[in-house]
Amino acid sequence: MQRRIVYQGQVALDADFLWGQRNLKTALGQALNLLYGDFSSVSAAFGFVITQDASGLSLTIGEGVVCASGAADQVAFGGNGGGITADTSAGFVVYECPGATLTLTAGQTATVYAVCAETDTDATVLPFYNADSPSQTQAGPNNAGTDLPVTRLARAQLVLAATAPAIPAGGAVVPLYAVTGPAAATATTTATVLALTAFYPTVPQLERGRYLGTQKFVSAGTYTPHARARMARVRMCGPGGPGGYASANSDNSHNSAGGGGGAGGEIEFWYDVSSGNPIQITIGASAESINSSMSIQSGSTLFGGIVECKGGSSGSYGDSTPNTSVSLGVQAPGGQVVVSDNTNIIEIIYQKQGQGGTGGMCVLGTNVPTIGTPSSFGAGTYNSDNDKGSDASGYGAGGAGGGSNTNQSYAGGLGSPGVAIVEEYA
Structure with missing residues (x-):
């Protein structure tokens, strides 16, 4: 110039x-x-x-x-x-x-x-x-x-x-x-x-929709919106249920196999953050596999008081079965999603109940413990027929069932924990 x-x-x-x-x-x-x-x-x-x-x-x-x-x-x-x-x-x-x-x-x-x-x-x-x-x-x-x-x-x-x-x-x-x-x-x-x-478009219009960053919660915390954020895309799931417990056998004439834990509930939604109010995040954890036929449910992942993704239930209990018979355990329910949006500040993209876990099988003396149930955020792993169930990987997946053909009992694997992922946009 x-x-x-x-x-x-x-x-x-x-x-x-x-x-x-x-x-x-x-x-x-x-x-x-x-x-x-x-x-x-x-x-x-x-x-x-x-x-x-x-x-x-x-x-x-x-x-x-x-x-x-x-x-x-x-x-x-x-x-x-x-x-x-x-x-x-x-x-x-x-x-x-x-x-x-x-x-x-x-x-x-x-x-x-x-x-x-x-x-x-x-x-x-x-x-x-x-x-x-x-x-x-x-x-x-x-x-x-x-x-x-x-x-x-x-x-x-x-x-x-x-x-x-x-x-x-x-x-x-x-x-x-x-x-x-x-x-x-x-x-x-x-x-x-x-x-x-x-x-x-003007500069403010060009900024609208610009990606600002991601906050990932794998433990409890507070989500505080970015000063320029207007919308947030939230993806979250509850924890997976633990694998079913395989009971011990008095001799080699029986065997038992636990079922896979159910997956946690999942949701994806847009959240209006223009108010700038912080949101408390709770991350659900897997329940422990217990030596009982009673079904237990893992914890919940919470987005304030607006969304709850419940955890999956434990896999079916592997009770002793004679080697000459065939038995199939009941399925474990997946976690549900509960939305309490009284002020219409979220727009749901999708929500679903977690996939149910398949019951373990005993077939003529062979254990078939069920693989952990997958989620959109994680996967279960396979288990041998005489061992503790494997823990699930990632987030929201069910643990594998335990299996036993001896006088040793084996717990099911842990489900993977919940998660909340918040992507912010201007």
Whole structure:
């Protein structure tokens, strides 16, 4: 960017002031070039809100600004023996528009154009210094009373036309809206108005939907929204249930196999965080596999008091079965999801009860302990026929059942814990 230098005691010339204005205009155009791209192929507009008439064929368009190609100065800037010469090299120019009311013809397909040009306006009779009589001023050059423009105005004029108007010298024509009116239209509220490509999103609009970060909770904590966050995508699940317990056998004539634990309930939802209120997060843990036929349920994962993902239940109890028989344990229920959204601050993407765990089998002396039940966040693992059940991996999966064909009893594996994953967006 160029700047003019003047000195104390110097007799400043008109060009010193005029060059400062042109250089500022050029620098602003270069900054807009960085923002929008090549001025020769891109124009941008802001404002120009359209109001359609419910009782007539008028379109009222509010004030706006157009950034489009234009000359540095199509004609000389200033004059009367001074000023600076014209410069027709092009760049981005900012054109102001006060708005307008346009009339649409029924059945017409037309475009609202912004016709952009610079004009010299505000003609005024100016006082000039009289070199022959310093105590007097002259009314205009040579005291002739001639008025001179004092403003070079970059202005856009709105036109509704079926074809594009001619491009003014040193200016531009920018299409803003496409408008189509029905053949029998009596009001522009029935017309179709489509904003064209000159309208770019603003910086706040561009930020809307921007990913801000992820908070993952594997233990209890507090979710505090980011200051710029407006929405959060939350995925969470309850813990898996433990695998079923395999009871001991008095001799080798019996065997037992525990079932797989049920998976935890799952949900995914959008959460409105615009209030900025913190949310308490509770992460559920797996229950322990116990030597009892009583079914037990793992804990719950909580998102405040709004969402509860319950844990899966324990796998079926593996009781001793004669080697000459076939037995199948009952299935273990998966965890349910409970939503208590009284203020409509969440939008559910999906929710589901956890997958149930399959009962363990004993088939003619062979143990078939059930693999842990998978979830969307984790998986169970296989167990041998005479060992403790394997713990589930990841989150929300059920533990594998234990298996025994000796006088040793074996517990089922632990289900994997719950989790809450919060992705924030502006």
